[in-house]
Amino acid sequence: MAWVEVKRESYYTSKGEKSGEICSGKSAGSPHWDQIEVRVGYTKESGDDFILVTELLLRPVDSFPRRTKFRSRIINSSGYEYISRIQETGEWTGYGAFSFTTPSAGTYTVIAEIEVLNNTPTVPSSITVPTTVRGGESLNISWGASTDADGDSLTYRLERSANGGSWTQIYSGSNKSYTDSITKGWNTVTYRVRAFDGNTYNGHSDYRTSPVRTVINNTAPTISGNDQNLGDKNLGFLITYQVNDVDAGDSLIVTEKLNGSTIRTINGAPRNQPVEIEITNETLFSLPLNSDNTMEIKVDDQQGGIAYRRYTFRRTNTAPIISDQDQNLGKKTEPFSVDFNVMDNESNAITTKTYLNGIKKEEYTVIDGATNTFAISKEDWFKLSIGQHNIKIEAIDEYGATSVRNYVFQRYDDKIQFTLKSPIETDIAATKILATPTWIIPEGAITKIEACNNAYDEVQAWEDITSQVLIGRHYNFTNDIKISDKWGIDIKFTIEKGASTEECIIHGFGGAFE
Structure with missing residues (x-):
């Protein structure tokens, strides 16, 4: 580091002048000092000899003191320069003094200088x-x-x-x-x-x-795409990729590995053409359930250039497979059934649940691949309104994987006919009956109401009471014969669509007999 001037002062002196301070002052510091103070003085000795005394005081701003060199220079009016001895200190003060002779009175310039010694950084470790x-x-x-x-x-x-x-x-x-x-x-x-x-x-x-x-200077080959996680896999799948190399003379060898085991090697692999890896159902199902797996593609140009592409996926449980497909079964006029079978790739135990309009009807364990039947009972059928309804079949394996099959159908009737669930037993033959239905019969519909008083006979004597019902009056039975050992009342309603275009609604009926 070069000498740095920190103070300069000019003064006039002559032979015989008394001792005294020539100059004193403070200067701005370097990055390591916030204050530099310089005092320069002289004292007269015998004859014409003078001693010039310089002192440097430094105050640091950090905790890393440096070795410092200090010197003073004095220049007379003729330009002759006196340089003090160099003072070196490890402290933050320095002191230097030297003597000179003043042959005549004149102006002298005193310069205070310092040089900080720097430590060399170490060589980078590696x-x-x-x-x-x-x-x-x-x-x-x-x-x-x-x-x-x-x-x-x-x-x-x-x-x-x-x-x-x-x-x-x-x-x-x-x-x-x-x-x-x-x-x-x-x-x-x-x-x-x-x-x-x-x-x-x-x-x-x-x-x-x-x-x-x-x-x-050989360029490594390339494989299309990026390394990626393919997520959960429960069925076989394909991976498609392309390889290339800008070095036209290189012959490419592709190696495909599943979990470190080679599944295929392609010598002289084609450039920029789709190549497929098929992970079949059989291969996938052979992997442990819920395992993480890696498919690795390596291409080697045989000149030291190698590239890799890696795909990861998780082998998950396959949901059971329900035969057929979701479909609309169309119009239905009477109770019906649906046949189906359920299979599971892992041969897990399967539980099947069946639903009619969201209400569970059955729950049972099925045999893998066996035919099962869901039938709508007459009781459920007659509770269904005219219009669209839903059947749902749900299959769940022992690990919770679930499949669902949905069917829709429309209950459709162009004729409604119903009787009492059980005849009403009477002690003697009934002679009169009154029926009062609560219903909405659209215009164009054909209505017929019949009643009998020998309901327990194999062949009942049905009598048409429609006209009396429609006017709200009782009907007088004409039959007085029975074959069974008891008498009983039954009533039968028959409503046909006819020319009507609206829905017929029957809420129920009341009545009396004697």
Whole structure:
């Protein structure tokens, strides 16, 4: 580091002048001092000899004191310069003195100077360059940290030599890594790095130099797409990819592996053409349930260039398979049934639940592949309104995987006919009956109401009471014969659609007999 002037003062003196202070003052500090104070004085000795005394006081702003050199210079009016001895101190004060002779009175200039001695940073602890270097690709160089006894902030300068030529600086900064671009066609490359503390004197370390690396000018092959997680898989699937290599003369070998085991090798693989890997149901189902699996594709150009593509997936449980497909069964005029079977790829135990309009009707364990039947009972059928309804079949395996099959159908009637669930027993033959239905019969519909008083006979004597019902009056039975051992009343309603276009609604009926 060069000498730095911290104070300058001019004064006039003559022979015989008494001792005294020439100058005193403070100067702004450097980055390491917030105050520099200089005092310059002289004292007269015998004859014409004078002693010039200079003193330097420094106050630091940090806790890293430096070794400091201090000196004073005095220049007479003729330009002759006297330089004091150099004082070196490890403290934050310095003192220097020297004597000179003043042959005549005149103006003298006193200059106080300091020089701070800098400690050299250490050599970076390491430099790392990958052993494989490819022309036309990027290369990451990293290095270890340096230290500085003075606590200075350090930067690093990285240099490169290609093909044994001159060194070229390619990076300067505080980072400890750099990504370089390798020119295709280079044969060798070498790197070196050193540390800088920002000072001129001893401001940089020696170099840390890497081994010489040979540049491979073959370009590695490529595989389309990106590594990815394909998620859960419970059925076979396909992976499609393409390989390529800009080096036209390279012959490509593709190796496909599932969980580290080779499943196929393709010699002389085609470039830029779709290649498929099929993971069949059989292959998938052979993997452990809920296992994580890796499909690896490797392409080798046989010139040192290799590329990989990896796909991961999780083998999950397959839901049971219900035969047939969701469908509309159309119009239905009477109770019916649906046949189905259920299979499970893992041969798990299967529970089946059946629903009519969201109401569970059955729950049972089925045999894998066996035919099952869901039948709508007469009781349920007659409770269904005219219009659309739903049947749902739900199959659940022992691990909770579920499949659902849905059917819709429309209950349709162009004729409604119903009787009492059980006849009403009478002690003697009934002679009169009154029926009062609560209903909405659209115009164009054909209505017929019949009643009998021998309801327990195999062949009942039905009598048409429609006209009396429609006017709200009782009907007188004409039959007085029975074959059964008891008498009983029954009533039968028959309503046909006829020319009506609206819905017929029957809420119920009341009545009496005697």
